[in-house]
Amino acid sequence: MKSIPFGASSFDGVPGLLRVCQLSVSYASRGHSPVRALRQLDLEMAKGEVVGILGESGCGKSTLARSIIGLLPADARVDGSILFRNEELMGLPEKQLRRIRGAKISLVHQEPGLALSPVMRVGDQIAEVIRAHRSLARKTRKLEVESILREVRLADSGRIYAAYPHQLSGGELHRVAIAQALACRPDLIIADEPTRSLDVTVQAEILGVLRNLNQAFGTAILFITHNPALLAGFADRIAVMYAGRVVENGGGSKVFGRPLHPYTKGLLDLVPRSTRTEYSAAGSHLPAIPGGPPDLKSLNHGCAFEPRCAPKTEICRIENPEELTPEAGHRVSCFNHDR
Amino acid sequence: MTAEQATKRAARPALVRVKGLHKRYVQRRAFSRSRFVVDALRNVDLELQPECLTALVGASGSGKSTLASCLAMLEKPDGGEIWFEGREISRCDARELIWLRPRIQMVFQDSAGALNPFFSAAQIVAEPLEVQRRESGRTLHQRACELMEEVGLSADWADRSPLEFSGGQRQRLAIARALALQPTLLILDESLSGLDLVTQAQILNLLADIRVTHSLTYLLITHDLSLVGQMADYIAVMHQGSIVEHGTRQRVFGSPQQAHTRKLLAATQDLESAFRAAQAEART
Amino acid sequence: MKYLRRRLAHGIMLLIGASVLCFLFTDLAPGSFFDEIKLNPQISPETVAALRAHYGLDQPTPVRYVRWVESVFRGEWGYSFAYNSPVRSLLMVRARNTLLLTGVATLLVWMIAVPLGIWIADHPGGWSDRLGMGSTAVLLSVPELVLALGFLCLAVRTHALPVGGMVSVGFDQFGQWSKLRDLLTHLIIPVLTLILAGLPVLLRHVRSSMAEVMKAPFIDAARAHGVSNARLLFRYALPAAANPLISLFGFSVGGLLSGSLLVEVVTGWPGLGPLLLEATMSRDLYVVVGVAMSSTVFMILGNLLADAMLVAVDPRVRMQ
Numbered sequence: 001m002k003s004i005p006f007g008a009s010s011f012d013g014v015p016g017l018l019r020v021c022q023l024s025v026s027y028a029s030r031g032h033s034p035v036r037a038l039r040q041l042d043l044e045m046a047k048g049e050v051v052g053i054l055g056e057s058g059c060g061k062s063t064l065a066r067s068i069i070g071l072l073p074a075d076a077r078v079d080g081s082i083l084f085r086n087e088e089l090m091g092l093p094e095k096q097l098r099r100i101r102g103a104k105i106s107l108v109h110q111e112p113g114l115a116l117s118p119v120m121r122v123g124d125q126i127a128e129v130i131r132a133h134r135s136l137a138r139k140t141r142k143l144e145v146e147s148i149l150r151e152v153r154l155a156d157s158g159r160i161y162a163a164y165p166h167q168l169s170g171g172e173l174h175r176v177a178i179a180q181a182l183a184c185r186p187d188l189i190i191a192d193e194p195t196r197s198l199d200v201t202v203q204a205e206i207l208g209v210l211r212n213l214n215q216a217f218g219t220a221i222l223f224i225t226h227n228p229a230l231l232a233g234f235a236d237r238i239a240v241m242y243a244g245r246v247v248e249n250g251g252g253s254k255v256f257g258r259p260l261h262p263y264t265k266g267l268l269d270l271v272p273r274s275t276r277t278e279y280s281a282a283g284s285h286l287p288a289i290p291g292g293p294p295d296l297k298s299l300n301h302g303c304a305f306e307p308r309c310a311p312k313t314e315i316c317r318i319e320n321p322e323e324l325t326p327e328a329g330h331r332v333s334c335f336n337h338d339r
Numbered sequence: 340m341t342a343e344q345a346t347k348r349a350a351r352p353a354l355v356r357v358k359g360l361h362k363r364y365v366q367r368r369a370f371s372r373s374r375f376v377v378d379a380l381r382n383v384d385l386e387l388q389p390e391c392l393t394a395l396v397g398a399s400g401s402g403k404s405t406l407a408s409c410l411a412m413l414e415k416p417d418g419g420e421i422w423f424e425g426r427e428i429s430r431c432d433a434r435e436l437i438w439l440r441p442r443i444q445m446v447f448q449d450s451a452g453a454l455n456p457f458f459s460a461a462q463i464v465a466e467p468l469e470v471q472r473r474e475s476g477r478t479l480h481q482r483a484c485e486l487m488e489e490v491g492l493s494a495d496w497a498d499r500s501p502l503e504f505s506g507g508q509r510q511r512l513a514i515a516r517a518l519a520l521q522p523t524l525l526i527l528d529e530s531l532s533g534l535d536l537v538t539q540a541q542i543l544n545l546l547a548d549i550r551v552t553h554s555l556t557y558l559l560i561t562h563d564l565s566l567v568g569q570m571a572d573y574i575a576v577m578h579q580g581s582i583v584e585h586g587t588r589q590r591v592f593g594s595p596q597q598a599h600t601r602k603l604l605a606a607t608q609d610l611e612s613a614f615r616a617a618q619a620e621a622r623t
Numbered sequence: 624m625k626y627l628r629r630r631l632a633h634g635i636m637l638l639i640g641a642s643v644l645c646f647l648f649t650d651l652a653p654g655s656f657f658d659e660i661k662l663n664p665q666i667s668p669e670t671v672a673a674l675r676a677h678y679g680l681d682q683p684t685p686v687r688y689v690r691w692v693e694s695v696f697r698g699e700w701g702y703s704f705a706y707n708s709p710v711r712s713l714l715m716v717r718a719r720n721t722l723l724l725t726g727v728a729t730l731l732v733w734m735i736a737v738p739l740g741i742w743i744a745d746h747p748g749g750w751s752d753r754l755g756m757g758s759t760a761v762l763l764s765v766p767e768l769v770l771a772l773g774f775l776c777l778a779v780r781t782h783a784l785p786v787g788g789m790v791s792v793g794f795d796q797f798g799q800w801s802k803l804r805d806l807l808t809h810l811i812i813p814v815l816t817l818i819l820a821g822l823p824v825l826l827r828h829v830r831s832s833m834a835e836v837m838k839a840p841f842i843d844a845a846r847a848h849g850v851s852n853a854r855l856l857f858r859y860a861l862p863a864a865a866n867p868l869i870s871l872f873g874f875s876v877g878g879l880l881s882g883s884l885l886v887e888v889v890t891g892w893p894g895l896g897p898l899l900l901e902a903t904m905s906r907d908l909y910v911v912v913g914v915a916m917s918s919t920v921f922m923i924l925g926n927l928l929a930d931a932m933l934v935a936v937d938p939r940v941r942m943q
Contacts, residue, residue, distance in 0.1 A: 056535045057506065071847055102848035115844035119862045119937055128858065129848045164938045170399060180848060197532055199398045199562045200606040226535035229565070232613035256614065257621020270536050271614050272565040285547060286569065288540035292505065 016046035017187060017220050018068070023080035025063055025072065025244075034077070035296045037063040039244040041080075042323075045188070048218040052235035052252070054228055054267065058293040060244040061224045062110075065190045068222075069105055070097040085187070103133040106181035108191040112173040116165040122176045123149075123161030129183040145183070152179045152209050171202035178209060182219075189213070190222045195230065207234065229271050232256065240264045243294050243304035250330030260326060260337040262309050263289070303334070311339040352425075354524060354556050355387035355410065360419035360429075361580075362405055379405040380416065381580035387524070387573075390550065392557040394567045396603060397577035403560045406577070407528045410558065411445045412436060424523070441471060441520035446513045448529035453513060454501040460487065460512055461497035467519045486515040491545060507538035511545065518553065526558045531567070539566050546570075564607050568592070576600045630930050634923040641919045642912070646688050649911045655680060656704045656906045678704060680908075691909065701909025705902070710913040713898070718880060718917060720789060721887065721894030725879045727810065728817035733875070736822055737868075740829025741856055747834055755830065759823035767820045771889040774812045785809050787891035813890045817883055821875075828871055832864040839863070865936050873929020877922035 109115035149157040266289035360383040465483040484494040576584040699709035887896030902910035
């Protein structure tokens with residue numbers, strides 16, 4: 001199905017498409033210690049690869065997305081390196097970053113209804129992205145936009161072009177957002193929860209559109225979500241994030257089949273099996289991981305997941321686990337991954 | 340549910356019985372002579388069994404929220420009947436509503452919008468008690484703190500603004516507020532949408548707990564059947580303003596009868612089977 | 624279309640209502656035009672009565688109202704006792720002068736406030752922001768009257784500008800360019816006063832409207848697509864921020880006849896202001912009604928214009 005074998009290219013030290021090294025981002029916070037949104041995060045992506053980022057709200061997923069395209073607020077403190085096609089993005093002047101945003105790396109926002117201007121036609125908004133990066137005559141631009149709309153399976157491209165955001169349904173809006181991201185044929189699309197608040201049937205269609213993009217054009221996709229099921233059969237690799245770090249990183253089926261980190265195990269236990277009848281007696285519970293994400297302002301020295309962890313040991317509270325590679329192409333940061 | 344429990348449950352009369360409910364919205368467009376007519380509810384029939392969780396599934400625009408508003412008496416239907424505990428309530432006057440409102444409570448989707456940011460958490464929870472003049476002063480605050488603890492929020496947070504709470508915590512707060520008047524029926528309108536998987540599971544567990552302690556009946560409206568489907572006793576499917584399918588969980592999942600239901604289930608189960616396949620592939 | 628037709632009908636009804644009220648109020652004011660003459664012992668009461676009958680002042684109010692309406696349709700718009708002429712010719716001359724003043728001032732205010740406001744909104748918290756907000760706060764608290772008088776004092780002291788009036792003595796003998804220069808120098812003080820009085824409000828509105836829009840997620844999303852800052856400001860933010868500004872524009876147009884009355888009186892500009900003041904003092908009934916009604920017409924037209932512009936610019940209004 002996929003031409004890229006698991007564990008190849010980016011893992012073995014070959015740069016590939018994107019390489020994030022020891023990325024740390026903290027935000028100043030009035031009267032408190034700074035919020036450490038990302039802590040020495042490592043991530044790699046090869047050309048044309050689909051990498052899933054799995055994590056709860058507050059784990060730093062959106063901060064990661066914004067760091068890659070350089071759109072963090074002015075008061076954020078950033079450390080580390082982000083290599084994109086062997087070019088260092090960290091510290092690049094705004095002018096050059098603007099040439100990359102939307103053209104080489106595109107972001108698909110969570111809520112497309114809010115990410116589109118309510119007073120401009122959606123076709124014009126897609127055309128604006130093209131206009132920002134390529135010099136085409138207006139008529140050519142319009143034709144280009146209509147052809148992109150057809151690629152994301154919005155067949156009635158004339159009507160969609162002329163429509164305003166409030167005239168479109170949720171599914172159509174998500175597709176328009178993907179079309180905007182596609183407009184300049186980027187190498188990498190960062191999709192931040194692209195199926196949020198969508199019905200199950202529409203969700204499947206959007207996933208189909210993304211899958212098609214990846215197969216037909218070789219566009220790499222960084223798929224950010226909190227639901228593991230969406231990545232099944234789609235993501236080549238999965239990186240599990242917790243409290244600003246990647247705690248597990250491996251091939252899609254490896255992470256699903258043999259999850260190593262207790263957090264990953266907890267998440268995967270929740271993927272529903274509609275046919276399961278165990279939970280329907282009154283008072284029975286779903287296997288939810290207890291507690292909530294840690295306060296990023298006051299992280300202690302040990303493992304951030306420790307308070308919620310079941311198989312924890314004494315060392316977990318004192319030291320931060322190093323990254324281990326228990327099997328080829330599968331990394332984890334945990335002292336007790338084999339429990 | 341065991342067979343014995345099932346027969347016991349079935350023997351009790353339905354808590355809520357909706358018959359032939361319909362509601363139409365008419366919008367006058369400023370620029371055309373035509374009026375824009377939307378039949379939000381078309382001849383809706385539904386029953387809610389006591390102390391059971393009924394999940395109402397449907398796409399956006401299918402009329403789920405309108406049905407919830409009518410049940411919670413926030414809107415008046417144009418026709419049909421709603422029977423609650425043996426009384427017809429869709430044409431109640433203001434006096435009867437005073438008795439009725441505490442018994443049917445609602446939790447909304449957008450917790451940030453549904454909770455007043457200028458109130459403290461305790462004030463939000465205490466508000467219904469104050470409005471209905473059931474408590475006052477010190478006992479009010481105490482009761483609010485008790486309710487907060489019951490939904491898993493620390494009473495130390497009683498004076499914080501809801502904006503400081505996470506999404507899941509805000510929903511817990513909304514549930515605490517809904518519990519204040521000791522309702523019989525709790526309607527949750529897409530209350531889990533927008534929360535991540537772990538938080539959704541935690542809230543569902545909380546609901547399972549308080550269902551027993553407070554003898555609650557739930558109508559849980561959602562567009563995503565995956566998690567809720569595991570906890571529901573009954574499932575009702577809504578499509579374009581009518582209930583197209585309604586039955587126990589086993590029956591609806593096992594043998595869905597309507598095309599629309601099948602489509603919905605297929606989409607849900609596709610994801611899950613892809614997931615199981617990926618797991619199986621890795622283990623070989 | 625239907626929406627605009629409705630607004631137009633609304634406007635006409637407003638006009639009728641305003642005319643009735645205007646008429647009633649001026650009528651209710653104690654005294655009449657001929658009171659001064661009455662005080663003169665040389666003129667007999669019969670003469671006064673005859674004068675009153677001649678001008679129809681002895682008729683009951685409704686009758687006079689109907690006759691006034693007839694006069695409006697005839698094109699005279701009533702009759703001025705003091706000037707002995709139909710109100711219309713009087714109004715036209717004065718209104719032209721007023722419009723010259725307010726037109727120039729309004730145009731300049733908008734041309735300064737909008738770009739300035741956009742620029743300030745693009746640098747929130749910067750020195751331009753603080754300077755802008757500070758100075759507009761000061762200007763807002765200074766009354767128009769004080770500004771006008773202040774400038775006049777300056778003119779007297781420095782002899783740099785003419786002190787009031789619209790034209791100098793001997794204007795008619797000037798050559799064309801001298802005429803223009805003369806007019807312009809006389810315009811400076813009243814226009815400057817009007818600008819300083821009107822700028823703060825508009826500037827603040829432009830700034831706050833833009834600043835709010837700049838915080839919206841869609842601006843952030845467009846930035847994430849690599850759209851340049853200038854494009855973001857003018858193509859994305861300004862149209863979205865236009866809604867309150869359009870309403871303000873409607874008010875600006877609506878106030879073209881009525882906004883400068885005080886300044887005209889103080890600087891001696893021969894517009895509707897001094898005319899209205901004079902007519903009110905002497906109970907020149909129909910002049911007062913005429914001036915009031917023309918201001919009302921402008922107000923209604925201004926609002927209609929704003930409504931039409933809103934429909935054209937904001938698709939969300941169209942859908943309602």
